[in-house]
Amino acid sequence: FRELRSGVSNTAAYSSSSSSSSSSSSPSHNSTQQRLPGAIIIGVRKGGTRALLEMLNLHPDVEVAKAEVHYFNVDEHYRRGLAWYRAQMPFTVPGQLTAPARVWDMNPAVRLLLIVRDPAERLVSDYTQVLHNRLTRNKPYQSLEELLIRHGHIDSGYKALQRSLYHQHLARWLEVFPREQIHVVDGDALIRNPFPELRKAERFLDLSPRISPNNFYYNTTKGFYCLLSAGHDKCLDESKGRPHAPLSAQAFKKLCRYFRKAQQAVLRNGGEVVLLVLIRRMAGKCRYSKQYLGRLTFRDTQRGNRCSGLDPVNLLIPAQV
Numbered sequence: 001f002r003e004l005r006s007g008v009s010n011t012a013a014y015s016s017s018s019s020s021s022s023s024s025s026s027p028s029h030n031s032t033q034q035r036l037p038g039a040i041i042i043g044v045r046k047g048g049t050r051a052l053l054e055m056l057n058l059h060p061d062v063e064v065a066k067a068e069v070h071y072f073n074v075d076e077h078y079r080r081g082l083a084w085y086r087a088q089m090p091f092t093v094p095g096q097l098t099a100p101a102r103v104w105d106m107n108p109a110v111r112l113l114l115i116v117r118d119p120a121e122r123l124v125s126d127y128t129q130v131l132h133n134r135l136t137r138n139k140p141y142q143s144l145e146e147l148l149i150r151h152g153h154i155d156s157g158y159k160a161l162q163r164s165l166y167h168q169h170l171a172r173w174l175e176v177f178p179r180e181q182i183h184v185v186d187g188d189a190l191i192r193n194p195f196p197e198l199r200k201a202e203r204f205l206d207l208s209p210r211i212s213p214n215n216f217y218y219n220t221t222k223g224f225y226c227l228l229s230a231g232h233d234k235c236l237d238e239s240k241g242r243p244h245a246p247l248s249a250q251a252f253k254k255l256c257r258y259f260r261k262a263q264q265a266v267l268r269n270g271g272e273v274v275l276l277v278l279i280r281r282m283a284g285k286c287r288y289s290k291q292y293l294g295r296l297t298f299r300d301t302q303r304g305n306r307c308s309g310l311d312p313v314n315l316l317i318p319a320q321v
């Protein structure tokens with residue numbers, strides 16, 4: 001997992017914070033201070049991290065970083081030390097929240113929000129982002145199928161596939177942090193209906209319930225919820241919710257089977273099913289609708305790469321943890 005975002009909702013504060021790069025606690029700014037984060041989102045890319053961050057930012061007691069800091073996972077940043085990290089944070093008043101072993105060293109009481117979504121859909125989204133970047137730079141690209149299938153089988157070395165094996169990432173965090181410090185957000189539920197997920201996150205963060213259903217409206221053009229706050233509305237940018245790249249039904253079924261087997265292996269090894277629901281219908285059919293198949297161009301493709309019967313929120317804790 002990468003360290004995601006923490007820090008800044010106000011541009012003035014941000015420019016000021018960037019310039020005070022090495023102060024240890026960066027005082028001032030109308031009695032506000034830059035503080036180390038009290039909570040961090042630890043989801044992998046394309047899991048819905050930006051949506052969760054923006055939605056939590058609706059809360060008056062939450063400040064978030066404008067940019068991804070990548071302090072814990074980029075060695076060059078980590079070497080700059082906590083003073084540098086703190087200097088990337090927003091100015092906050094006491095009591096406000098700003099965003100595995102390195103995080104613990106910074107603050108062993110930090111609360112972690114892990115956002116997960118359907119593993120297959122996230123993988124396709126991950127590939128789609130890379131494809132988009134290559135297309136816009138006129139670089140050559142391989143189809144998802146070429147990257148995903150090797151000699152007729154799923155290539156378990158494909159990075160985008162590995163990022164969707166959430167239980168492996170969670171296990172690393174659980175080696176360091178107690179379970180109670182990690183809250184799992186259902187990224188699919190967040191897309192369908194954000195408010196209930198936000199209410200649960202507020203509770204986990206000990207925030208007063210200030211985010212309401214009125215903070216969200218469904219934007220039919222985007223096909224996603226957008227945010228409403230103090231008369232302003234905000235939709236996530238066009239890098240979220242792109243049409244997904246195509247994948248044949250056959251390859252998609254292989255992918256679903258792969259994820260199911262991975263979950264079953266964790267169970268067989270004595271893993272414990274954590275969280276809300278037991279794994280449902282492990283043998284469920286992939287819900288890859290025919291209407292999405294056979295579309296040839298990137299532009300024409302549709303969403304809907306999901307494995308039914310695979311609930312990413314049913315994370316498994318491997319036995320050794």
Ligand SMILES: Nc1ncnc2c1ncn2[C@@H]1O[C@H](COP(=O)(O)OS(=O)(=O)O)[C@@H](OP(=O)(O)O)[C@H]1O
Nearest residue numbers: 045046047048049050051125224225236240241242
């Ligand atoms: N309200 C709302 N609006 C737009 N997008 C939403 C929203 N809620 C969740 N999502 C989903 O967030 C997915 C992108 O996840 P990330 O922010 O983690 O992606 S990134 O790696 O930081 O680019 C993105 O994935 P794709 O749809 O595959 O692009 C969205 O499905």
